[in-house]
Amino acid sequence: MSHNPRRQFLTQSAALAATPLLASFAGKAFADDPARKLGVALVGLGSLATNQIAPALQKTRNCRLAAIVTGTPSKAETWKKQYGIPDKNIYDYKTMNRMADNKDIDIVYVVTPNALHLEYALAAAAAGKHVFCEKPMEISVERCQQMIDGVKKAGRMLGVGYRCQFDPNHLECVRLAKEKVLGELKVIDANFGFAMGDPTQWRLKRDLAGGGCLMDVGIYCLQTARMLTGEEPVWFSATETKTDPVKFKEVEETILWQAKFPSGVVVSSVSTYNANGLAGFRAATQRGWFGLEPAYFYGGNRGKRSDGPDINFPVADQFATELEDFADCILNKRQSKVSGEMGLADVKYLMTIYDSVKKGRPVTL
């Protein structure tokens, strides 16, 4: 990244940021001072923010829950009491531009429905804030690119909420693949789904979600494939099926997709909103296998390998870990490994999968 995150992370003004005084805020010394934790504003107080991210921010070493953005006054009241958020740090979606004047806020974490990510990411960047964005990054490649461009233009950092990239069990699997501990990686079978309950939720609305199960859970399997191979796919092939055309009037219920990677690794994946019991992956190699089951839960992911002991590293809170890493990136001028470019590439691949469904044939990239 071309900008200098350290001199910008606490400020909304490049001029102010350039003062030598602020240099001392960076790095570990800063992080160990609770009063100097980076302030995070959560945009969108749905179940993910409520049940996962806000609790996670109570555990983070170098950042803290500082502000909220919500369109629901009753939620604002609840959060204000629960987390001691001052009134001045409570925004609605139309007042986000005023964040520019609020030095409590360093990072804006966008946790809205997918199709609203761009708008609030750009609003945050325009207000001088770094942007952390839930996955999928947005609902089209173009909108992802606009987010990257907008945040870059504002001289801020951008990260995408790929929590599995910070799960030590996933990282151990990446190591097993990369170091060919069980021989060369050959096949990845990765599946994620759940039986969708509430038929009124935004995940079932095309204009908010951009798609169905593939956007929401299929992206995890795609990430697994990219993480384990360290490669970019060559082609995708996919089919879509639907058993409940009422509930899934606007988005897909189930997509089976496959991919090939340059080294010859193939991926077989199920994404579904129609079944429980799929949340793991298995990597088959020359000499054996390894995998996680479950792989994609918020906690408790664990796995096995054919040649050794269980893969069962203690999983710290994934959201705390990803946010600490993002704060550390800002503090230490380090590029996030869960970059906007990674988010854009995933959306490009998801769109290729949809394209394969539409065309009824494999699509080469």
Add this chain to the structure above:
Amino acid sequence: MSHNPRRQFLTQSAALAATPLLASFAGKAFADDPARKLGVALVGLGSLATNQIAPALQKTRNCRLAAIVTGTPSKAETWKKQYGIPDKNIYDYKTMNRMADNKDIDIVYVVTPNALHLEYALAAAAAGKHVFCEKPMEISVERCQQMIDGVKKAGRMLGVGYRCQFDPNHLECVRLAKEKVLGELKVIDANFGFAMGDPTQWRLKRDLAGGGCLMDVGIYCLQTARMLTGEEPVWFSATETKTDPVKFKEVEETILWQAKFPSGVVVSSVSTYNANGLAGFRAATQRGWFGLEPAYFYGGNRGKRSDGPDINFPVADQFATELEDFADCILNKRQSKVSGEMGLADVKYLMTIYDSVKKGRPVTL
């Protein structure tokens, strides 16, 4: 089936078979008399016959290893000594017609390469023997039909070696699916493969195998899908990949295939000769999941279900069990559940998968 197996199983002549005397040979009384076990001739003494089927026939209650057919004199000598097979019960492929005069032989079990099944099945039937045939039944639908017709014309019974149909762990999964114990079945993820060693073996020759991994191991996953759904597929979609065009010059190395069944159940499957560590299935349902891992080994198959204890029935020798069942079908005039028609249907579906690969799009049946 239109013929009467009981009056035919011991005879090569319908006239002789019709005598009342032979009626007493049928049923349990017969089976409990060791001297009256049905005699099995093994055709093709490869590793399957050597390591699995012959040992299994030492454990069977109602049938026994009575004869062998081999083109290799040294094998004949070894087997003769090991199993006490009399010279008169040792055949080569050109002398099978002489079996018609051999009352020691009731069942001919064809364990040759796939493309030779028809020839020896027809030879056996012509000699008045019942036919049990390894899977895949043959290398084309037409050849499967010829086998069915030939054995039927001879008035004999035909069975196909689907050993998993006799594994209590598989049958428990069928029960869980059928009785909707965890709700309706939604998705089946089934994979089977191994890293092919010996590059000279017949499984890599198109004229002997008819195809590669799909014919050999993919058929297990297809069987799982048909067993669990109790339905016939609506469409197949498939892609083929190859990383070693020398070893896999004639047949496919890896095929990823998917299928949809009338109830809406979808299947995602990997068949490969390029990786170890894939030999299981998982059925995802409304409320949870169940599956076997491993599912397709000769023994030790076991599984789990999300709502209860492990699925871990003692697995009797699968080959002993399937042969006892076939002998029992003969003794009790019962249609085998692993019929020629089942074998033909599988081959039809395998050919549809190949057709999808060739056409580069899903193929509806």
